[in-house]
Amino acid sequence: MMDNKNLSKILIGIAGRWTLIFLALEIIFFSIFGTNYFSLKNLQNILLASTTVLLLATGETFVIITGGIDLSVGFMVGFSGVICAKVMVTLQAAGASQAVAISSGIIAALLLGLLPGLVNGLLVAKLRVPPFIATFGMLGIAYGFAEIICNNVPIMGLPTSVGSIGHGYLIYWLPGKVFAFLQKPENLTRLELQNLVPIIPNVTVITAIVIGIFAFILARTKFGQHTYAIGGSMDAAERAGINVKRHLIKVYMISSFFASLAGVTYVLRFITGRAPAGSARLLDAVVAVVIGGASLYGGTGTILGTVIGALIIGALETGLVNLGIPTYNLYIAVGCILIFAVLVDQFFPELVRKE
Amino acid sequence: MEPLLEVKNITKRFGGLTAVDNMDMEVFPGEVVGLLGDNGAGKSTLIKVISGVYHADAGTIFFEGKEVRIDNPMHALRIGIETLYQDLALAENLNVYANIFLGREKLKRFLGLINVLDHDYMLNESKKVLDRLEIEVPSLKNQIRTLSGGQRQAVAISRSIYWNAKFLIMDEPTAALGVAEQKNVLDLVKTLSSQGVPVIIISHQLHDVFSVATRLVIMRRGKKVAERITKDTTTDEIVGLIVGSLPGDYGDVNDGAKETAQVDKETGLVDEGQEGKQ
Numbered sequence: 001m002m003d004n005k006n007l008s009k010i011l012i013g014i015a016g017r018w019t020l021i022f023l024a025l026e027i028i029f030f031s032i033f034g035t036n037y038f039s040l041k042n043l044q045n046i047l048l049a050s051t052t053v054l055l056l057a058t059g060e061t062f063v064i065i066t067g068g069i070d071l072s073v074g075f076m077v078g079f080s081g082v083i084c085a086k087v088m089v090t091l092q093a094a095g096a097s098q099a100v101a102i103s104s105g106i107i108a109a110l111l112l113g114l115l116p117g118l119v120n121g122l123l124v125a126k127l128r129v130p131p132f133i134a135t136f137g138m139l140g141i142a143y144g145f146a147e148i149i150c151n152n153v154p155i156m157g158l159p160t161s162v163g164s165i166g167h168g169y170l171i172y173w174l175p176g177k178v179f180a181f182l183q184k185p186e187n188l189t190r191l192e193l194q195n196l197v198p199i200i201p202n203v204t205v206i207t208a209i210v211i212g213i214f215a216f217i218l219a220r221t222k223f224g225q226h227t228y229a230i231g232g233s234m235d236a237a238e239r240a241g242i243n244v245k246r247h248l249i250k251v252y253m254i255s256s257f258f259a260s261l262a263g264v265t266y267v268l269r270f271i272t273g274r275a276p277a278g279s280a281r282l283l284d285a286v287v288a289v290v291i292g293g294a295s296l297y298g299g300t301g302t303i304l305g306t307v308i309g310a311l312i313i314g315a316l317e318t319g320l321v322n323l324g325i326p327t328y329n330l331y332i333a334v335g336c337i338l339i340f341a342v343l344v345d346q347f348f349p350e351l352v353r354k355e
Numbered sequence: 356m357e358p359l360l361e362v363k364n365i366t367k368r369f370g371g372l373t374a375v376d377n378m379d380m381e382v383f384p385g386e387v388v389g390l391l392g393d394n395g396a397g398k399s400t401l402i403k404v405i406s407g408v409y410h411a412d413a414g415t416i417f418f419e420g421k422e423v424r425i426d427n428p429m430h431a432l433r434i435g436i437e438t439l440y441q442d443l444a445l446a447e448n449l450n451v452y453a454n455i456f457l458g459r460e461k462l463k464r465f466l467g468l469i470n471v472l473d474h475d476y477m478l479n480e481s482k483k484v485l486d487r488l489e490i491e492v493p494s495l496k497n498q499i500r501t502l503s504g505g506q507r508q509a510v511a512i513s514r515s516i517y518w519n520a521k522f523l524i525m526d527e528p529t530a531a532l533g534v535a536e537q538k539n540v541l542d543l544v545k546t547l548s549s550q551g552v553p554v555i556i557i558s559h560q561l562h563d564v565f566s567v568a569t570r571l572v573i574m575r576r577g578k579k580v581a582e583r584i585t586k587d588t589t590t591d592e593i594v595g596l597i598v599g600s601l602p603g604d605y606g607d608v609n610d611g612a613k614e615t616a617q618v619d620k621e622t623g624l625v626d627e628g629q630e631g632k633q
Contacts, residue, residue, distance in 0.1 A: 220471040222460045225449075232446030239444040240458030241429060277511055299448035 004181030019291055019308045023315060030319035037322050040197065044341070047204045051269070052077060054307060055287035057292075058211050059258025061149040061306045062218065062251045064289050065231045068124060068131035070252060072116055072138035073259040073285060077278025078114070080263030084109035084154035085273025088162065098159040106264050113260020114253050116142055121249030135252075143280050146275035155273035166268030169198035170205050188208045203265050210261060215303035228249060231298030280331075284313050287334050290341045297345070305312025357420055358383050359553055360405070362437075365414035367400050374400040376577035378414070382522070386553045387544055393559070393597055395435055397577040402524055406438040406632050407431035419521070435521030441530055443511045444523030447500040449624070451492055452481035454499055455514045484517040485509075488546055505536030509543060516552065523547060523554045529563050541567045561590050575599055 031038035056073045063070045088105035092098070116138050123134035172180045174188070174196050184196065218224035226247055229237040238244050258276075266277050291309030294301025317330050358381035367375040375397045382388050388512070392398045403409045405416065407425040416423055418434060425431050431438070445454050453460075456477045463473040481495050490509040492502060499507060508528055515523060529537040537560075544554050544567045558564050564571065567583055573581045573596045580603025581596045595601030 220465070222462060222470065222472060225453065225460055225472060226393065226458075229446040229449060229453075231442065232448035235442070236444040236446045236454075239428070241432075243456045299446075 010118045019293070019305065019312065023308055023312050026315050026319065028089045028313060030315070033321035034319060035036035037319065039319075040199070040320070042318065044199075044201060044204070046311065046318045047207075048201050048269070049318055050310050051203055051207050051265050052281045053284045053288055053313055054207055054211060055258045055262040055265065056278070056281055057288035057306045057310045058214055058303055059255035061289050061292070061294060061303055062214075062227055062300050063131070063255045063284075064294045064296060065218075065298060065301045066228050066248060067231045068248070068250050068251075069135065069286070069296070070120065070255040071132065071135040071282060072120060072142055073255060073262075074279040074282030075139050075143040075146065075276075076113065076116055076256055076259030077263045077266055078273075079146040079276040080113040080260035081266045081277050082146045082150040082155055082263075082273040082275055083112050084264050084267045085158055086149055088158050088267075089155055092157075092159050098161045098315040101159050102162060102165070105267070109264050110257065110260050113256055113263065115256075117256025117259075118249065121252035124252065125245040125248035139348070143275060143279070146352065148277055150273055152275075156271075158267070158271050158273075162268055163271045164260050165202055166265070166271065168202045169200060171199040171203060171258065173197045173199055184195060202217075203269055206261075206265065210258075211307065213304060214258075215307075218303055223247075223250075228299060231300070283331070283338070284310075284334055287338045287341075288313055290338055295345050296342060356383055358417070359520065361417040361418060362401075362405065363417070364437060365401065365404055365411045365416070367394050367397075367404055368412050373577050375404065375411075378574070378577070378579055380572055380579065382553045382555060385548050385551050386570060387548045387568045388553070388555050389564035389571045390555055390557045390574065391525055391564065391571055391593060391597055392574035394572040395576075396526035396597075398574055399526065399603050400577075401574070402438065402526060402555070402557065405431070406436060421462060432518075432520075435519060437518075437520035438524040438526065439508075439511050439515070441528075443507055445499045445507055446538055448498060450498055451495040451502075452477045455481045455484070455517055457514075457602070459518065480517065481513070484513045487550075488513055488516060488543060490543065503536060504532045505539045508532070508536075508540050512547070516547070521552065523558045525551060525554060527558055528556065529558060529560060537563060537585070561593060561621060565590065573597055573603075575603065578603075578605070580605065593627055617623055 027038065056077070060070055060073060084105045085106075087108045088101045091101035091104055096104070120131075120138050120156055121137050123129040124131050142287060168182060170182065172178075172184050174185065174192055177192075178185045182202070184193075188196065218227065226237065226242050229240070229242060230244055230247060234244055237247075262278060262281075267273055270277075288309035289301060289306050291312055292301060292305030292307070294305065313330075313334060316333065317327060320327050320330055361381040363379055365375055365378045366373065378397070378401055380388075380390075380401075390398050390402070400409065404411045405425070407428045407430050407594060418436065418541060423434060425434070425436070428438070446457060449457065452474075461472040461473045461476045461480075463476070465471040485492065485495070488509070490506075490513060492506050492509070495531075499510065502510065512523070528540050528544070532540060535552055541563060544556065547554055548567075548569075554567075556564060556568060568585050571583045571585055571588065572579060573583070573593065575597065580599075582604070583593065592601065596603060
């Protein structure tokens with residue numbers, strides 16, 4: 001006989017891990033019905049395809065834990081992307097070396113990308129504009145500026161090394177022969193090149209490192225603790241002496257930092273800067289956070305959960321492509337997941353708000 | 356014995372309205388004082404002056420024998436005056452020890468590089484303070500939302516005691532609690548006073564106040580009308596003093612009833628933040 005308490009404990013345990021189980025089932029499903037789905041190459045493709053969502057969702061997790069939301073992150077990708085590309089192209093035309101042009105572009109994009117977050121934070125924290133409104137406005141502003149910067153056309157003609165970074169891998173392995181880091185081993189025959197196994201895309205390395213750092217910050221530091229406290233009760237946080245306003249500004253800047261980084265990785269991967277790049281990823285990012293166990297009412301959520309949520313979407317998207325199903329079906333699926341998850345949160349809060 | 360807290364001739368006006376009128380009060384170490392009065396009598400306003408939310412227009416506050424000027428709630432906390440409102444200001448999504456240390460987290464070095472939360476330290480210290488106050492909660496790792504009202508109250512009190520509150524003001528501590536829980540909280544108040552921490556308790560539940568308070572201060576229309584030693588009085592007398600059917604000790608505050616009636620109404624509005632919840 002199993003008493004009720006044990007049963008509910010088990011149910012909550014499953015609910016706590018259902019995302020992981022779901023991800024595994026998804027991969028098994030597509031591995032069986034797809035072609036070459038379960039291969040190193042395709043699994044790496046899933047990671048690459050999830051880059052934007054992973055980054056946006058990690059930043060969004062901080063905001064959602066405080067009880068807010070950042071709707072500007074989708075268009076922020078395009079905003080920082082065109083800045084990144086524009087600076088690279090301009091400097092290259094002015095005769096700067098590739099290294100200078102590329103690093104300047106990335107730094108400019110990451111720095112200017114903090115601005116929308118600062119403005120969002122000031123609006124939300126100091127002027128008490130609802131996060132939904134402030135960041136919704138910023139969505140339009142970021143997009144408009146992106147189009148101005150790129151003159152309505154995608155920015156092309158970037159330094160050639162951009163592609164070798166964006167399409168490069170951490171490790172190149174020729175089975176039985178050589179290992180090389182970051183660069184393809186030289187002097188290979190055509191056959192050897194064909195057999196070369198690239199392991200872990202550079203972009204995924206960058207993504208993983210940055211997400212890892214922020215996962216640590218959220219889980220282990222005072223900053224993380226205060227983020228949760230603000231989401232739990234802003235009033236309690238304030239009375240405990242936490243500078244809530246400054247904290248919120250930082251949180252919105254973290255979100256826009258991640259969006260800018262997503263813009264930079266977009267430029268690296270696609271060797272172009274486009275204003276609407278990433279705009280459709282807002283929905284995916286918010287859904288990834290919610291699947292990951294965060295409550296849109298604030299106070300809960302983890303980066304690990306969010307990462308699993310993002311991978312669920314990435315694996316689904318890759319799987320649909322693999323099966324030849326049009327990806328617009330993904331939007332329907334993702335939209336349904338969001339509404340479903342929020343309903344669960346509303347009616348069975350104990351499933352989401354576990355300790 | 357010297358009083359720990361002494362307020363003298365405190366007056367607080369809102370526009371032309373006098374919410375607290377020339378009020379005197381003192382609290383001695385180890386004492387539980389019940390502050391009583393009807394809605395709008397000025398209790399909450401007086402408390403907010405002491406806890407730094409409002410500035411008095413006139414009068415002085417002495418704390419530990421020295422005159423103090425309390426500029427804001429954080430300042431009050433720093434010198435050891437803690438006010439617990441009904442909402443308790445706990446983060447429900449955090450656990451017990453995280454709440455006790457909220458805003459003052461204990462950190463440790465991680466890999467010699469970065470400061471991280473020292474969970475073990477905070478857990479152990481919290482355990483100590485809860486033990487000292489004879490408080491029982493299921494686990495200090497439980498989120499506040501899983502605790503009962505009385506347990507939350509106890510956590511909030513532990514937090515103030517851990518951070519060296521020398522003086523506690525409790526606004527309606529038993530209002531939202533069940534009967535057994537009320538008793539726990541009142542026992543805790545007694546424990547506090549026996550350990551030398553005086554408490555001012557505001558409550559409409561006369562029975563509660565009678566069971567813990569050693570002394571009662573009754574306010575009406577912003578003024579102190581009477582002071583009684585609990586064991587020398589009855590609830591009937593106190594009710595009479597609260598509603599004004601018995602005259603106060605300091606002359607009749609109903610003089611000029613027309614004017615004060617309006618004041619009373621208005622102060623009722625001013626006080627609504629606290630008293631309107633009941």
